[in-house]
Amino acid sequence: MNIRFFSGGAGCGKTYQVMQAIAEHVQAKPLQDGQKVLALTFMHGSRRRLHDRLGQVSEVGGRFECMVVDSLAWRVVYRWQALLAQKGGAVPAEGDFEGVCNAAAMLLSEPTVGYWLAATYPVFILDEAQDLNEVRLAIVIALAAHMDVIAAADEFQCLDEKLRPNLAFKWLEANSKMVTLTEPQRTKVAELLDAAHAIRSGRPPKSGTAFRIMPAAQPGLAGTFLSNQIGWSKGKRDFAVITTANGDFSQRVTTWVESRTTKHGNGPFSIPWEQSEKKAIDVFLGALKLPDKAAATLFDEHIHRMQDDRVSRDVRNWLDNQRRTQGRVEFSKQEIEDVVERSFMHRKNGMHHGRKELRGMTVHGAKNREFENVVVLWPAATGGDEEHRRRLLYNAVTRAKVRCLVLVQAQSALARPPFE
Numbered sequence: 001m002n003i004r005f006f007s008g009g010a011g012c013g014k015t016y017q018v019m020q021a022i023a024e025h026v027q028a029k030p031l032q033d034g035q036k037v038l039a040l041t042f043m044h045g046s047r048r049r050l051h052d053r054l055g056q057v058s059e060v061g062g063r064f065e066c067m068v069v070d071s072l073a074w075r076v077v078y079r080w081q082a083l084l085a086q087k088g089g090a091v092p093a094e095g096d097f098e099g100v101c102n103a104a105a106m107l108l109s110e111p112t113v114g115y116w117l118a119a120t121y122p123v124f125i126l127d128e129a130q131d132l133n134e135v136r137l138a139i140v141i142a143l144a145a146h147m148d149v150i151a152a153a154d155e156f157q158c159l160d161e162k163l164r165p166n167l168a169f170k171w172l173e174a175n176s177k178m179v180t181l182t183e184p185q186r187t188k189v190a191e192l193l194d195a196a197h198a199i200r201s202g203r204p205p206k207s208g209t210a211f212r213i214m215p216a217a218q219p220g221l222a223g224t225f226l227s228n229q230i231g232w233s234k235g236k237r238d239f240a241v242i243t244t245a246n247g248d249f250s251q252r253v254t255t256w257v258e259s260r261t262t263k264h265g266n267g268p269f270s271i272p273w274e275q276s277e278k279k280a281i282d283v284f285l286g287a288l289k290l291p292d293k294a295a296a297t298l299f300d301e302h303i304h305r306m307q308d309d310r311v312s313r314d315v316r317n318w319l320d321n322q323r324r325t326q327g328r329v330e331f332s333k334q335e336i337e338d339v340v341e342r343s344f345m346h347r348k349n350g351m352h353h354g355r356k357e358l359r360g361m362t363v364h365g366a367k368n369r370e371f372e373n374v375v376v377l378w379p380a381a382t383g384g385d386e387e388h389r390r391r392l393l394y395n396a397v398t399r400a401k402v403r404c405l406v407l408v409q410a411q412s413a414l415a416r417p418p419f420e
Contacts, residue, residue: 001144001145001149001175001176002148002149003144003148003149003150003151003172003175003176003177004021004149004150004151004176004177004179005151005152005153005172005173005176005177005178005179006018006021006150006151006152006178006179006181007152007153007154007155007169007172007173007178007179007180007181008154008180008181008182009154009156009181009182009184009196009200009398010154010157010186010196010394010395010398010399011184011185011186011187011196011370011398012181012182012183012184012185012186013181013183013185014152014153014154014181015050015053015127015152015368016185017152017179017181018125018127018150018151018152019053019054019056019057021150022037022054022057022059022060022123022125022150023057023058023059023060025123025148025150026059026060026123027059029122029123029148031063031122032122034120035063035119035120035121035122036063036064036065036120036121037054037060037063037064037065037121037123037124037125038064038065038067038072038117038120038121038123038124038125038147039051039054039064039065039066039067039124039125039127040066040067040068040069040072040124040125040126040127040140041066041068041069041126041127041128041131042068042069042128042131042132042136043068043128043131043364043367044068045365045367045368046127046128046367046368047066047067047068048066049368049369050066050125050127051066054066054125065121069101069132069136069139069140070097070100070101070136072104072139073097073100073101073103073104073105073136073139074100074104076104076107076108076113076117077091077092077100077103077104077107078091079116080107080113083107083110083112083113084103084106084107087106087107087110089103089106091103095338095341098135101135101136101138101139102135104139105135105138105139105142108138108139108142108143109142111146114142114143114145114146115146117143117146117147118146118147121147122147122148123147123148123149123150124143124147124148124149124150125149125150125151126140126149126150126151126152126153127151127152127368128152128153128157128367128368129151129152129153129168129169129172130153130154130155130157130158130163130166130168130169131158131160131163131168132163132168133160133162133163133167134167137167137168137171140168141171144175149176151172151176153168153169153172155169156200156391156394157367157391157394157395158391159363159364159367159388159391159392159395161384161385161387161388164387186370186398186401187400187401187402189210189211189401189402189403190210191206191208191209191210191211192210192211192397192398192400192401192403192404194206194211195211195397195404196394196397196398199390199393199394199397199418200390200394202390202417204417204418204419204420205393205397205418205419210402210403210404211397211400211403211404211406212404212405212406213406213408213414213419214405214406214407214408215407215408215411215414216407216408216409217409217410217411219249219252219253219255219256220256220260222249222253222256222377222407222409223252223253223254223256223257223260224256224262225375225405225407226241226253226254226257226375226377226405226407227257227260227261227262227266227267227268227269228262228264228266229373229375229403229405230257230266230267230269230358230373230375231262231264231265231266231267231269232266233372233373233403238357238371238372238373239357239358239359239371239372239373239374239375240358240359240360240361240366240369240371240373240374240375240399241254241271241358241359241360241361241374241375241377242360242361242362242363242366242374242375242376242377242396242399243360243361243362243363243376243377243378243379244362244363244376244377244378244379244382244392244396245362245379245381245382245383246273246360246362247379247381248379248381249377249379249380249381249409250360250377250379253377253407254271254273254360257269257271258270258271269358270358271358271359271360272358272359272360273359273360273361274359274360274361274365280344281340281341281344284306284308284311284340284344285337285340285341287306288302288303288306288337288340289302290302290333290336290337291333292332292333293330293331293332293333294330294331295329295330295331296319296322296323296328296329296330296331299315299319299331299336300312300315300316300319303315303316303336303340310343311340311343311344314339314340314342314343315336315339315340315343318339319331363392363395363396366395366396366399367395369399370399370400370401371399371400371401372400372401372402372403373400373402373403373404374396374397374399374400374403374404374405375404375405375406375407376393376396376397376404376405376406376407377407377409378393378406378407378408378409378413379409379410380409380410380413382413386416386417386418389417389418390417390418393406393418394418
């Protein structure tokens with residue numbers, strides 16, 4: 001195995017080092033005709049950001065493909081269905097992501113399948129590796145037997161309690177030329193650096209000016225603090241509202257901000273909440289109101305009314321293919337919903353976050369991103385054990401480059417970790 005592995009705390013430049021490493025790699029081992037760099041991650045948000053960063057690496061010259069591990073797994077299973085059957089396996093259902101990954105790991109244990117992928121992708125990047133569970137790690141291990149690997153991970157930024165201890169991090173640590181990055185690159189603001197270090201070390205962070213913790217039991221009070229913070233930061237540019245749980249408290253706070261003006265004349269401000277792919281799919285399908293069974297033309301009309309060109313095209317192409325290859329004239333609601341879900345999940349370049357604007361998101365959605373100003377909403381509903389709460393606060397606070405305000409709903413939360 002040839003694995004280069006970059007680790008280190010949030011904002012230490014892991015992604016930058018990965019981009020430098022892939023540039024050096026393709027210079028030393030130029031891509032041949034038909035070959036590309038493969039870039040893998042677990043979450044679609046990370047995949048989109050990875051796509052943006054790779055597009056800026058001139059040495060790669062646009063010859064790359066970014067996807068989540070689950071999408072690669074489905075591609076392997078779909079291509080090698082006959083071999084899967086020979087090995088006693090069956091093609092899993094479309095929505096069975098764990099089953100698809102298990103089947104892909106089984107197939108990739110065959111050298112022929114690994115060589116097939118390596119012929120197109122001689123090297124792959126693995127970002128946010130700490131988020132991989134055991135079966136997805138098995139896919140990565142199988143790929144690493146045939147390809148060069150450049151990986152980045154920080155065990156402390158894993159927010160899935162079921163992934164402790166972190167097998168992916170331990171495997172990379174044991175099988176790579178590991179480089180631990182310690183110099184902060186995201187910010188030089190001492191209060192922010194001290195707060196991040198304290199949280200990661202299990203100590204209570206100290207409230208000051210650039211980093212501040214304030215109790216805000218009522219949505220109106222939290223909304224006032226938030227509106228003033230937005231106004232004092234000279235508008236809404238590069239400002240993120242990050243919450244541990246986008247529930248009642250967070251929604252009421254942002255509703256207050258969107259409809260009120262503070263005594264200092266700040267507001268109202270619109271704060272659009274980002275949606276995960278799964279949420280976007282659920283909303284889209286909920287608005288479709290498809291019949292249980294119908295002819296292709298009727299389904300086509302329903303999809304077209306949603307005014308999503310990508311989904312409309314994907315559904316139309318699938319319907320045309322079914323009619324031409326199998327002579328079908330009638331389809332079920334479940335079939336169309338499966339195609340819609342695949343269309344959303346396989347988007348390559350949608351929902352970019354390069355623009356500087358005011359936005360709201362969860363801690364999970366904020367990972368691997370940075371903003372000048374951050375307000376963290378810490379609802380009373382924030383759950384998990386002490387370790388999990390520390391990781392949530394760390395991941396939220398370390399998004400900030402200039403200023404971070406943490407608004408805590410429950411007074412009792414200030415008397416226990418991670419605040420005390």
